[in-house]
Amino acid sequence: MSDHTPHPAMDAYWMPFTANRQFKKAPRLLTRADGMYFTDDKGRQILDGIAGLWCVNAGHNRPKIVQAIQQQAAELDFAPPFQMAHPKAFELAERLAALTPAGLNKVFFTNSGSESVETALKMAIAYHRVRGEGARTRLIGRERGYHGVNFGGISVGGMVANRKMFGTLLSGVDHIRHTHDHARNAFSLGQPAHGAEFADDLERLIALHDASTIAAVIVEPVAGSTGVLIPPQGYLQRLREICDKHGILLIFDEVITGFGRTGNPFGAQTFGVTPDLMTVAKGLTNGCVPMGAVFAKQGIHDAFMNGPEHLIEFFHGYTYSAHPLACAAALGTLDTYADEGLLTRAAELQGYFAESLHALRNEPHVIDIRNIGLVGGIELAPLPGEPAKRAFNIFLDCYEKGLLIRTTGDTIALSPPLIIERSHIDQIVDTLRGALKRAA
């Protein structure tokens, strides 16, 4: 924790989703983390307002997770996951199946949210095929959706910057409209009242393509990366009903909403709608070791278990699926969540969090505030002709003042570790208030 950590050479590292040239002129380097705080290379404490990147749900440097990883590295560093296994993979799958909504009791491991999405999309198409409905190959995403950065994920995703540079993407993909309705829903507390009918847009695509060609619909219960869009009341129920009516699988991408973010273990439970497949990552290991997973309904899994027993049923998997270090980290994480009641803590704090955020509604530039559980979005009017710049300037200002937030376009996103106390919420809101007042 020295205040003179030298800057390393910065030429070689091509940074992901980063303004590389700007960053390297004024680097922001984190060197340690504990609880709710990072320490930067100058020894300053930075309050973590976004759980790292929506993933460190139990806060940083948690003893049970650290010890689990250390012990695992010395005991079994790697075990091949194809035609072989290690005990913790099974233990973790059982523990997870006990947390998921009823019916989602099969667990397939990956190494990230992006890989979970590819896995779920492939499972959906293959499921229909093994049942003799091989014409169901179309995938339906949603405008303003984020499903990671691999080709399947950006194809069903709906963020233009993530798509436009990469050619024609997957064929046979279409999108329902997004759920954002600023005119009717601005400054809603929790779930907006208007917009259940946006789900009916799926009927439009079914009328165009015919249900017999559609494998699955994938949506985030709460759209995170695109600026914290909360599902209107009744919207997810309606989507579920339409999928059921037409034999289409419903996939919830819970990479952000999973592991306590909305006040229950999963968003599916908060919103009372159970998908057929569910993708997770991030909070699964508290961000400590990369890991993702897909939860599948029993019937989806069972549909594959038909041919001769010596044959592989699903031709898919990763070298690092169920990696021992990741399994150990996940078990330590689930223990920590359970010990401290973290998977429902957002439900206890959401009232105070919402009230505190909404108190910013009359500050300069604020045009909307959105919240659910311990996730919040504050949308700003853009600087004329310079979209995203005002929010980015506020991000830089907050960092100077010791607070890490995230911005997407002109929306500020907050998703603090679930160990947060009211005093930290006050610090976040006070820092933001100052930055909004100073902002051009």
Ligand code: PXG
């Ligand atoms: N699905 C969803 C819903 C996500 O939020 C992914 C898939 C991809 O996960 P990986 O582990 O491959 O990154 C995500 C990831 C942001 C931001 O700025 C959000 C994510 C990742 C990076 C930045 O909001 N979410």
Ligand code: PLP
């Ligand atoms: N590329 C090559 C040449 C490989 O041999 C492999 C895996 O064996 C992969 C890519 C995929 O790597 P992973 O299983 O880590 O996703």
